[in-house]
Amino acid sequence: MREIVTVQVGSFANFIGSHFWNFQDEMLGLAADPYGDPVFKIQSLNMDVIYRTGETHQGTTSYTPRLLSIDFQGSLGSVSSKGTLYSEGSNEPSEVVTWAGHVSTHASELQNKNLFLQSLYQEEQDVALTNGNNGEAKDSQHEIQDTDIVRCLDEGVQFWTDFSKVHYHPQSLYEVNGLWMDVKQFDNYGIGRDVFMENLRGEEICDKLRFFVEECDHIQGFQFIVDDSGGFSPLAADFLESVSDEYTNTPVLLYAVRGPSSHMSLSSRKQTVVRDLHDAVSFSRLSSFCKMIVPVGLPSLSRMLCMLRRYTLQVSHSAWSHLVLPQIYLMCLVLWMLMALYKC
Template identity: 85%
Template structure:
């Protein structure tokens, strides 16, 4: 077994994670459905890589994500931090025996479950959804329909748990208590510094991680998803540093994600400087503690080429996180593919990799590039090669911000995953058909990478019920791209689109250079040069001049690694 432990730090990271685990749960359900699509029953994908088996005190067997999630206290909404499988009702407060004075209790009203969570609960209780909740409750007069659930979620999701259909282990959900502030106030690097080490939080978190690691037979790596646009970034950096110390031989693949709010409401010069300094400090602090870092999160996803077939509300994290989660799901498929056996020619998967393998491939070639770009095609076009259809390579667009367009890089290295591709007559293409189509595209491409590894799976991306209605009316039931729009609503969701073909690509390329140069330039301009506007701000965040210069050196080395001839890579002060 080559297990992966997933870590999610911050609100938007958990939004992405909620969608990601919904995809996995849907795949498990479809694989167990005797009437489901046989492509979801493939033995080529081993879900034990991501999941752990366990048992409750009552002897009930469980199958839960090998996950550690960190977020604000209260961020779980109506869900208990104990999850829903273990020790329910164990949150009663203990009697205070060390205080002789008066004791007052302040309790907030519990969050109400939305229609989706109510339907999950009743389904698990085997309660028929007829004539309202529980067959006759007066709270809801009508039967809970899927259409009502979709409308409820589309109207407003407040917490990432509002659309989560997954059971979690009690060790998985960690709430950072005692901050006494809301997410809007927890918006810069300084405010989150030292939070990890205060009140034994770091020890508690590391102990929870140890719980999952120690039960692994042969861990292949950590998949770490971290907010890098607010106060959770320093928490993630401190946690990463402790992981690097304790598990030095285990590679960390870090997705540094940012939600839509980090790009909005910058009304003044001061706010812009704060944001630019945060971005530079955050990235330079996160990057040294992982084998590879992948920045994810566009300023305006709806305006990007990645959203050609999507209707996205940029300010809605429920929408944006769904797209990013789909990209992370597709990029991670090779980590749970089984190695080819004697029947490899008829297998439903090909191109298995582990975390260390993809890191060595992308970062261990001529450039030692530690920053990767994530591209997706959602949905991926058919493999038919018709002249009126755009190629798969032409449909891959970055989810990584500040990437140079159409930059020729003869030293680029790529790892591409294609799954659920559609072939002729709208049937799922075989592994060999996908390989042949991709190879043909590369042969006719004007620019080619130095090396490209291809992973293929016939299993498409399932669209679970709580997935947002973000597909345009040119996307068919199985993700096929139609020649003419479907009449009706301009946005289609899980009731209309059941699965889609996907393609994702991780690439090491000098196209990341603008991203790195912007952060290095801003750190020097606002934090290092004499009379810089951000000197006092950085000092208030706890950074002395020597430490800021060290951060600049870290960024300068990354720039120089990507492009030794870059003008900004030399010291400018």
């Protein structure tokens, strides 16, 4: 077996990843359907490459993505960071008393499951009841209408887990402590530069990745989906550097993704220059740790590369042959922006 480990870094990357895993889950269902179209029963398609087989504490066999998801704290919505298949343990306080003073507990309000997630839970319960009643199905007392579910998904999605059909392993979900969903200024390379190394976050993330790698027979590679429009870009770059050091000969395929808000027109020339610098530094670092980088939905990056290519063609190949191409791009862009600043 030549397994692949998937890593999703950043909010928009996890939204895209949720669609990806929903599609894989749908393919699994169609392939397992005895009355399904034969086109979905492809013998050469081995889902074990990106999925893993495990067992819950109750002895139930699980089939979950070989995935590590990294996002803001509070980004999982109604889903626990321990997943939905495994016991979450007791939340009751310990009987061991080590402090005799006043104790004040502050807890964030729990998110409620939307209608889509409720319908999935109801469907699983109905299947369990059907199996327990020798195949005799029973109608649910509180059936959720499809129209309500569609309206919920069209108007009420706030978290990427709100439309996720997939069960996740506890090691798959990592929330970066101290980074909350309502942070507005986590939008450039400098802000996220030290996030990976602070508070042992890097060790925790690497331990989670190591869990999936060590259970592989022969890992084929990593596929990264990275939201590189803001502070998650340096976090991903530092993580990739650690991966390249620990798994030297394991290739990395990286998808660089950005949400629609990252393409909005900037109000000042300074903001434009800062954004261009972010794009250049981000592309330079990320591309240096992967075999291939695939921009997804990045018209701004496409324009930047066209501009950089125009400047790069003016550089003598013999004089700069010792430089890596992204480094040339970065140098050209910095020179171009310095000239733009002097004209201001």
